[in-house]
Amino acid sequence: MIKRISIFLFLFALILLFTNIFVANASDIDAKAYMLMDVKTNRVLYSHNSSAKLPMASTTKIMTVILAIESGRLDEMVTISREASIQEGSSIYLKEGEKIKLEDLLYAIMLHSGNDASVAVAEHLCGTVEKFAELMNEKARQIGANNTNFKNPHGLPDDEHYTTAFDLGLITCYALRNDTFAQIVKTKRKTIPGPEEENWDRVLTNKNKMLWQFGGGDGVKTGYTKKAGRCLVSSATREDWQLASVVLNCGDMWNASSQLLEYGFNNYKKIKAIDKDEPFKEIPVIKGKKKLAKVYPAEDLYGPIKISGNEEEVIIKENLDNKVKAPIYENKKAGTLEAYIGDFCIGKTDLIYKENIESTSILYNVKKILKGFK
Template structure:
């Protein structure tokens, strides 16, 4: 009996020691991304534009009615919301989703945009395109020009609605995430896609059209505020979603996703939980130059604004700064002048920059320059039309 107790005691001590020797769990370890039904997906931080997650994110895919995000933002930026638009014949009876426009019916461009984004009206898409672009080909050209400007390098549009009319109408999850982030920075677009119910005019009828947003995420997910649903027989289920929590907005894209609502919720949860915003510099914060520069006593370099960026805890040590200045001499007369940038890098990639201003103590502010430097600064002020003005 004593031997048995002794053996049991030794075994307990041995197991306790083994537990102590196990490697400690890293609290900063990156969380595993969620499993998704989507063939392709992407998650983006709207403000910074950082892609936080990608699954086959650069694969060219059909995007169905997610196309209408581009249709809407081009129309908002290039048209006038209060324009009265006449429905053309070519918009009547377009297959798929519709808000049942009639030839010659008149609506405002704003009303058509609600019909486009809440009910995914293909007739609204054609009406908007012909009004803003002059013709369908003209508007498609504008769509592709905007795509190039945003940096959607793997995208080509051939129509304003996303119907399966050609293999040449395609995009990628990452490109569409960039588009969502770009569009969501526009307050008009943001207002439209976050609207759950909207009444718009219905010429010739005794009642208005009541538009119920097809995007169930607005009801299913806390903080959801956009963006667009999509489906065709070839593209399958597609979804662009967004949500805002504590002032921070994320957006997701899922393409060919049988469980798109849950996929989007998982991605948003993953982004909010694992990529907190880290303030890398504050506003009006002193910055010491890391390049050779002569600074008059009483002058400082300060940031124009704060800079925050979504980072996993494990990435904090990979961020470094670089001061880039356009001046080799800083004096009090330059008070308030932009003289350079504080740049931030994540490993080798620049993730942002903050303007640097001269801040001068009252004892040196406004002291006139003298000598040859004062002469040349005065010369370039005149020559450059105020580029160097104090």
């Protein structure tokens, strides 16, 4: 019995040793830039050289697809132009004049990295690749990706086509919060129609190995050109908590991405910083039938908190009056609050009342009586 316990303790210690080595080696990733982010809050959990402007190859297509989804035109049929049909690089072999559903083209872009499909989508939505690139840049600024510039929808080399690991992380987290995008990028296989007159289908297999080899892997996009090197944007969800990683110009992009995501899951945890079912504070009520009014957060707020070393604390900042005059109405806004981990804001929400409190003033009650006679 003692021998069995000793063997168990030895194996357990060995597992801990290798786990610690694996986690520590996150700093040894050989990439020009990398980033690990919490998808819900955009909080950066780990990074290196994340503000360097670099080419990103086909990870460009994350923006292409989220813009197409947000256009609300997924059911439209796209007529393939000659320009789209002759695109170099990755292709699903679209033919000039072929008609194909816009939604099917998005699967072709994200699963098979179709450059021809990317151009077809850009032309259908904006008329030209150049105009679509303008839309891409406008959206990047809205998201906060201020050090990114798009020149095309596919990521083929252009000196003025670049991003940063941080910006690409922001774009990815934004896109993953869209249910349609999230569904597309986690799809392992998809069959879409071939040319109607030829009576065959295109069977697409997702090139993202993370869907198969990383526990909880659920996206996002591979990329490679000689100029950009190997690029990979990945995401994974464990226990209802999603992280996203970006590696740019990284030879061992699969293992590097796995290391980053594993580091996040091992060194941080998702917490509920604000509970909407718990009263936040009681406020004195002036001329009310109740002396105190409870205020509640309008929604739950979650965030990632570091658990290795000194555990981090959540800091709450409120904007709320010290007292309130009756009458008070259910769901009326009472104020706002913000939740921070360090100096990073993980979320904001309104504070609301969850009950009606009538006034004791004579004028209020006279008005109430008169209203009852109408």
